[in-house]
Amino acid sequence: MFRYAFGVLILLSVVGSCTVLPASESRFAQTGSRSQYTHWIDLYDANQRRIDPTDPKAPPYSPRRTCGRCHDYEAIALGHHFNAVQKAAQPGRPGEPWLWTDSRTGTQLPLSYRRWPGTYHPSDLGISAWDFMLKFGRHLPGGGPGEQELAMDPPAAKEPAPKEAPAKEAPAETSKPTPTPSGRWQLAGKLEIDCMICHSNNHGYSMELWSKQIEDQNFAWAPTVASGLGFVEGKVSSLPDDFDPAKVEENSRTKLPTTTYGSVRINPEKKVFFDVVRQTSDNVCYYCHTTRQVGPDAPPDWTCDEDVHLLAGLACADCHRNGIEHHTVRGFEGESHPTGQAVATLSCRGCHMNGADGGRFGAPQPEHKGLPVVHFDKLSCTACHSGPRPAQQASGVQTALAHGLGLSSHDYSADLAPGIVQPVFQRDGGMLSPYRMTWPAFWGVLHKGEVTPLNPEEAHAALRSTLRVRKGQTLKEVLLDVKLSKDEKKVILGEPRAAVADAELTEEEKAKLAERINQKALEEFQTKLAKALDELKKIVKQAGAEPVYIAGGKAYRLGADGKPDVFETEAAKPYAWRLGHDVRPARASLGITGCFECHEAGMPIFEGQVTAVSPVLDAQPRTYAMHELAGFDKFKLDAWNQSFQGRTAFKWMGFASLGIVSLVLLWYAMRGLASVAGLAYRKP
Structure with a gap:
């Protein structure tokens, strides 16, 4: 009896395994073909x-x-x-966040x-x-x-x-x-x-x-x-x-x-x-991942090149690939893929450096002639090869996710909110990389040292009658909508010129009027800000809490005199995320002309300026130096850069000293050989 029962169990297990195996492979249809x-x-x-x-x-x-x-x-x-x-x-x-913008409330x-x-x-x-x-x-x-x-x-x-x-x-x-x-x-x-x-x-x-x-x-x-x-x-x-x-x-x-x-x-x-295609086209990726430079120094779109990989014939999805689980490879060093699959060779370093599995898609192995190896421990690949080259002032940039690029619009002007700048160099884990950066702006509540944003629609409902921003306007535009009286123009330009039409004024006179308008607008902002913060007290119900406004790296709250005071808080700090594209070719990389592109006083990678972008007016916008955001010591940086001024002369002195020492050693060697030869000659 036991033998029959044992045989039935074996048979059932075999049948069960035969039933389970196909289901474990896939319950969905597949072709298994690249076509x-x-x-x-x-x-x-x-x-x-x-x-x-x-x-x-x-x-x-x-x-x-x-x-x-x-x-x-x-x-x-x-x-x-x-x-x-x-x-x-x-x-x-x-990575890049979703930036909720409301121009009515800044x-x-x-x-x-x-x-x-x-x-x-x-x-x-x-x-x-x-x-x-x-x-x-x-x-x-x-x-x-x-x-x-x-x-x-x-x-x-x-x-x-x-x-x-x-x-x-x-x-x-x-x-x-x-x-x-x-x-x-x-x-x-x-x-x-x-x-x-x-x-x-x-x-x-x-x-x-x-x-x-x-x-x-x-x-x-x-x-x-x-x-x-x-x-x-x-x-x-x-x-x-x-x-x-x-x-x-x-x-x-x-x-x-x-x-x-x-x-x-x-x-x-x-x-x-x-009409289905397995691999996504670059055109699709661009809809959500397009960026464009904006601002007075931004080049026209038609003069800008695509990423060097696309120009070489690769597609976005060649590196940023995935299986049916759609865990798209992001392509940064140290990435851990949810599937457990190794994806190191789909990063810059894994593909281009001398790893055993590198060289995918025929990727060239860079020589980096003359570049000290310490750079590979301190710099990411993108620091030298990605994004626009650093300038004395970080430039504005618009992204598809933040500004709605890809949709037909009559307003993609440089001051379109939200304000984002690039490249900003920061360190993460000791590695310097380029970032994009934006500054949060919102109405919130300060309680026990912590700021919590108000719901944007709730803030607008509470401040509508105070800010008085009409449909199609921005808060900044309303603040700048200032008219100068005739008496004010007389004080600024003198009585004869005050009567002249604006179109006939000189550039210097227009600048003087603009300066006064900006000054009055700043005064109006302080007045509106005080009224708005006072109005928000009606909806702040938590005991010991007070309304605040965050913008441009600064935080405002009402002081004892009823006027806005600036205070420090973590909530006002900028948010930054790394940029990976567009990758520039080797000839356009940072440092291609030599060490002095970085290691000289005033070079943008360390001493470029980053100015906070705010949706409201600011008399003195918060400005940062690159080395400050990257956490470098300015004194040590200057000392290191100064040492590079005599680097060439130091090299020649080193070579000359080596030559002199070599000659001295050679002279003593020759004398030694002569002495040995003399002894050998005297030997009977």
Whole structure:
């Protein structure tokens, strides 16, 4: 009996292993080929129902339910571009934050769901996932806050709901002036990860249409419209909060958006063609990762070169690659990939230096002739090779995420908020690297030495009547809108010239008037700031707390005399993140002409100036020297640079001394040999 039972157990284990093995490999279809698969597929909606694209009442397609039938959507959602909202996700090296700007209140607030040091988590400020998507959805690929039930959102109400209940908005600590009803999610639907944003080979995909659908609160319809599969009539944003789709009459104008699919990409079996490419094109990456220099010294865009790797024929995704889990390699030294796969050779040093696995894509191995090896311990590769060359003043820069580059606009002027500068050299772990830097600006509450920002919309509601910033204006523009009286002009220019039209004044006279206008604007700012801080006392309910304003590296609060006082706080410190691109060729690298590009008094890498950028006026903007931000001792730096002044002469003196010593030694050697020879000659 025991033998039969034992045999049955063995048989069951074998059958079980045969059953489990295929499932453990993959439950999703694969081709295993490098060739592109032709996608003629059925469309499915969010409720997993097959869509008939010829039906005039067809719903928008769901990427999760359509693409997810063959591709592991749950694994993809854990990727770097989508997982910021997940508590289990590793924060990784600090990168560019989402900068919440509000020109009406002079706000530029660095936000991050990853809780990078120096940033604020949206939920801590009462910024709901709904608010976040409407603000930044233009440059999000879907997923994340667009479909996750975040910890900051309360549980869904106990009422009939779809299988995948939409997330709800978080309640703020103090009631917001215009709270977003949770029912808006029920109407807009989830903004799922749209695979075609990155993997479409069809140049008809429009991120501008994607952005417009999000602005209209048509979240569920955005993938259909942006990919060109169909067009949508109607806006969720025009529907009331208590709108009930189940009670809408057939011919009512107040209804959910309707979808009409185009016929060009539909075959007789009602399958739809998706022109899919496996590797993302550079054009897609540029939409979210473009930067442009701005300011008086910025070169025209057409004179700037692309990254040297792209010019050599590589693509972004050659280095920044990933598997189905979509953990895109970021490419910095010491990166630990979530899959456990070694990715060192996809960093600058791992690819170009003399490691056994280096030289990918035919990468050249640099010689670095004459460069002391200590530089490789003190400088990152990007310090010499990436970003614009350092100048005496850090220059302004605009980024796609911060300034909305990639969307049609009439205002990409140099003073467009938020203010960001580059390159700023700082050290991390003893390694000097170039950074981009911005300064937070917000209204907040100071309590027990710690500053907490107020919800931006709450601050605007409280200060609207005090700041008086009209639609289309900025706070700085309002402050600078100062008119000089005739008497003031007479004092500045004299009576005869005061009557002359502004267009006929000399440049010197215009400068004098501008100086006075700026002075009056600064006085007006101090007055408005005092009134605003006093007004905020009405909404600061915590005992012992006081309202503050942070901007341009400075913090303001009301003094005993009722006037704004400046004080020091960690909250006013700038936020910086490393820059990696654009990489310059070797001939344009820092130090290519010799040591004196860095090791001489006044060189920008150590003594360039970094001026804080503020959305308000500042009589004396906070200015830093590069060596100050990098943590170098100025005295030691000067002494080291001074020693380089005689470095060439020192080398020649060294060579001359070596020559003299060699000659002396040679002379003594010759004398020794002569003595030995003499002894040998005298020997009988």
